[in-house]
Amino acid sequence: MSEPPAPTAPDLVCPAGSLRALQAAVDAGADAVYLGLKDATNARNFAGLNFDDAQVREGVAYAHSRGAQVLMALNTYADARDDTPWRRAVDRAAALGTDALIVADSAVMAHCRDHHPQLRLHLSVQASATSHAAIEFYRQRYGIQRAVLPRVLTLQQVGQVIRHTQVDIEVFGFGSLCVMVEGRCALSSYVTGQAPNGAGVCSPASAVRWQEGPDGVEARLGGVLIDRYGPDEPRGYPTLCKGRFEVGGTRDYAIEEPTSLNTLALLPELMRLGVKAIKIEGRQRSAAYVQQVTTVWRQAIDQAAAQPGRYAVRPDWTAMLARHAEGQQHTLGAYDRPWR
């Protein structure tokens, strides 16, 4: 039997929290890297992370000279008191030669449309567009050319969206997992006053307190006990949806266990559905993470594109990705709902 025609390889879109990570991603075979500025205009607004203008310029030059693209995440919501940082970030992205903006706020999109119509726009996952009708709303009004789907849709739903839209679809392939719809979660601001939509942070480190208590080590966020660890239990960062809580007399991970998304096994299916880009999460992670995860995914995409019928996840890929998985566990996330 002959192989079916090879599907087009999706773009591999990799995270860059620093110039070193950007270079690592490009060297390891990323088709595009995404980055953010050093302020609240992007959803990874962490100390020590992200780019100033000179670094963006250097990163763009590095990527472009090696055939890779640079996307700028401008995916928080402009502040009612002062939207200047968001409007200026658009102007800076245009001036610095980035290839596309990843946007969530209609106010930001309107500024792009009205002042920089040549800028390519990608709809951020933070815009929470979960249907082709929602994507069409942003395409008609702002001309978005790609949409990143929230991590809550099944494969079948991803396929449904792709069949009904002319916008390119990007999905998450690997990284930390949000169980809530991105852009629609205020849990962090409820506890700390700061959340992804406005501040670009979730469960911020400034609100975390570790305490040694009589019953173990306690991790608190904004004063709320998110988890308590026995002497032999591995400790995780107290992201509030990943804590252990009590419901109906049972203490457990009541919302989400600390796991990572890994869709390597689904790659041929994602390609068959017509996914145009695969995103690796983790601008907050190290350059070594970016280098290793990009390497694995480059090999996987190349193999799936060359010989889709013979594609198989290689054990060394799984082993490498497992080293970087949160909670040392991998799941296919919502794409394959074991809980459905």
Add this chain to the structure above:
Amino acid sequence: MKSPRLQLNVGPVLYHWPRQDLLGFYAAVADSPADRVTLGETVCARRRELRLDDWLALGRELAAAGKQVVLAAQTLVETEADLRLIERQGEQHDFAVEAGDASALQLLAGRVPLVLGPHLNLYSRAALAEHADLGATRWVAAVELPLDAVALINPVADPVRSPRGEAIETEVWAFGRLPLAFSARCFTARHHHLPKDDCGFRCLADPDGLLLSSTEAEPFLVLNGTQTQSARVHSLLADAAALRAAGVHSLRLSPCAQGFEAVLADFEAVFNQDQPALGRAEAWAALGVPAPLANGYAHRLAGMAWAGR
């Protein structure tokens, strides 16, 4: 000068109540001081104690009782069936529809009058202005938004206007557990070790949601199927002056299973009859209204905080 009436809007019932309980609740609302009622199942497409035709019939009854009725669209739209339901909400001509996401904006703009719902992520004046040409008469501020931001987004003196010049009204979440997050996953089913598609509708047993507490027994969140709410009840009963200063026209009171009539009566007394707020909220717990209270979001604090006087 007498201040204008602050409209009281009974928000959609966010929990899964049996049909008879829903009908009983709305019979009481018909006789209440509420000006507006927003109707529909916004959380889970599997909950069908009332179908669209039932909601429409209920809406006509409430309209006959003098209430302004709005249909609410689902918040998380995932399937073709979800989209078809929104389409059908656009095929009726009796009521405006409150958009829960951009799908509803896309499918309904120009077909029915719209209310911009609280989960559309309108965080600045420019964002609200971007939605002014969709046929919207009112916007409901995101629950996270402080009142100072609400005042900047749609100021009384210079409101955002539709292309026809009509000022868009502002509604603020003034009472009830806060819807904080949405997921495709059902946390109630997960708690009962049941698959979502065969959940047995266990959420029917939780008329105010399923309480989630910290390991040291602090009530923290409430699981309501695919929606996660605050355990604390957001209440702006004591914030009348700040609400009026922010240019708010309408207060959203989100239903709870018990004591809601008293809550409505108290908001009416404080906001529209110049009665003092003091002591009123303290009486709610004895009526079965969930507690404790919070108002942090309104004051640019963590949402679970209480900004006292």
